[in-house]
Amino acid sequence: MRWLALWLLVLAGPALADSKQPPAPLxxxxxxxxxxxxxxxALMLTLRCVxxxxxxxxxxxxxxxxxxxxxxRTRIAxxxxxxxxxxxxxxxxxxxxSYDPPLSAVTAPLWITPLVLLALGAWLARASFKKRRRV
Amino acid sequence: MKRLLIWVPFLAVVAVFAVIGWGLYKPADRxxxxxxxxxxxxxFNLPPIVPGKPGLATTAFAxxxxxxxxxxxxxxxxxxxxxxxxxxxKQAGVEIDAVAIRDTPAAxxxxxxxxxxxxxxxxxxxxxxxxxxxGSSGVPETFVIGGDGRIVLQHVGDIRDEDVPGLIAAVRNAx
Numbered sequence: 001m002r003w004l005a006l007w008l009l010v011l012a013g014p015a016l017a018d019s020k021q022p023p024a025p026l027x028x029x030x031x032x033x034x035x036x037x038x039x040x041x042a043l044m045l046t047l048r049c050v051x052x053x054x055x056x057x058x059x060x061x062x063x064x065x066x067x068x069x070x071x072x073r074t075r076i077a078x079x080x081x082x083x084x085x086x087x088x089x090x091x092x093x094x095x096x097x098s099y100d101p102p103l104s105a106v107t108a109p110l111w112i113t114p115l116v117l118l119a120l121g122a123w124l125a126r127a128s129f130k131k132r133r134r135v
Numbered sequence: 136m137k138r139l140l141i142w143v144p145f146l147a148v149v150a151v152f153a154v155i156g157w158g159l160y161k162p163a164d165r166x167x168x169x170x171x172x173x174x175x176x177x178x179f180n181l182p183p184i185v186p187g188k189p190g191l192a193t194t195a196f197a198x199x200x201x202x203x204x205x206x207x208x209x210x211x212x213x214x215x216x217x218x219x220x221x222x223x224x225k226q227a228g229v230e231i232d233a234v235a236i237r238d239t240p241a242a243x244x245x246x247x248x249x250x251x252x253x254x255x256x257x258x259x260x261x262x263x264x265x266x267x268x269x270g271s272s273g274v275p276e277t278f279v280i281g282g283d284g285r286i287v288l289q290h291v292g293d294i295r296d297e298d299v300p301g302l303i304a305a306v307r308n309a310x
Contacts, residue, residue: 019208019237021238025262051272051273063237067262071267092169092269096167
């Protein structure tokens with residue numbers, strides 16, 4: 001009985017949360033114009049996949065990331081600027097969707113902490129060099 | 136002074152572990168909320184996906200009567216769990232439209248035959264275009280659209296029994 005259960009488990013097909021539908025037209029197809037494709041690629045590297053959350057849409061295999069890539073390429077091909085597209089997505093998903101966070105009260109620590117840590121390091125280094133000179 | 140300072144690294148490590156412990160005990164909310172709540176419904180026009188049921192356009196909303204907009208798919212398992220709750224909402228007099236994400240007519244017809252059909256209209260969204268326009272990050276999601284065409288509320292994930300009264304109230308209160 002236990003073996004049967006084990007074999008059933010081994011043989012069971014995975015239940016994937018995927019539609020198995022073909023990808024959106026421009027999800028995995030580059031734009032014909034290399035300059036436009038470069039622009040699209042640069043933008044896609046700085047947009048977050050909202051399904052996988054830790055990956056950019058350029059890196060993600062999620063179907064929704066494919067749909068987002070297609071959206072970016074379609075709009076770039078239509079002559080929209082990358083920043084307009086980013087703004088369109090930020091209006092829908094918040095700053096969260098962008099890997100290029102703007103400076104605001106919430107994100108200020110991201111920008112200020114490195115400077116504070118550098119200053120602290122310099123101060124510590126100065127103190128320890130001073131000590132050594134005394135010995 | 137030095138006697139006290141010697142404890143500083145230890146306290147720093149304790150603080151780090153406290154932060155980690157707190158994060159494990161109370162994980163941050165990873166739900167992606169739409170930034171469009173309170174804003175007008177974006178403009179879209181989707182073709183029908185099953186015969187005998189109209190497609191879905193923005194013009195179906197802003198008719199003075201609040202409606203539900205359900206984002207679903209036949210390949211989505213929580214959508215099956217949610218189906219009876221949507222039927223209960225329809226029973227309560229709530230009008231429900233849907234956007235089918237990355238789906239086929241045959242699969243949708245089969246889904247409706249198995250799980251019931253609470254929908255007045257279903258739009259065919261082959262490349263998640265309307266889903267992205269709504270700021271939705273998955274299936275299922277449900278939006279309450281006010282009679283003035285504004286998004287009043289977003290429900291992320293499947294509707295459970297305990298969510299039904301809240302959604303009915305949101306539809307009643309939406310103008």
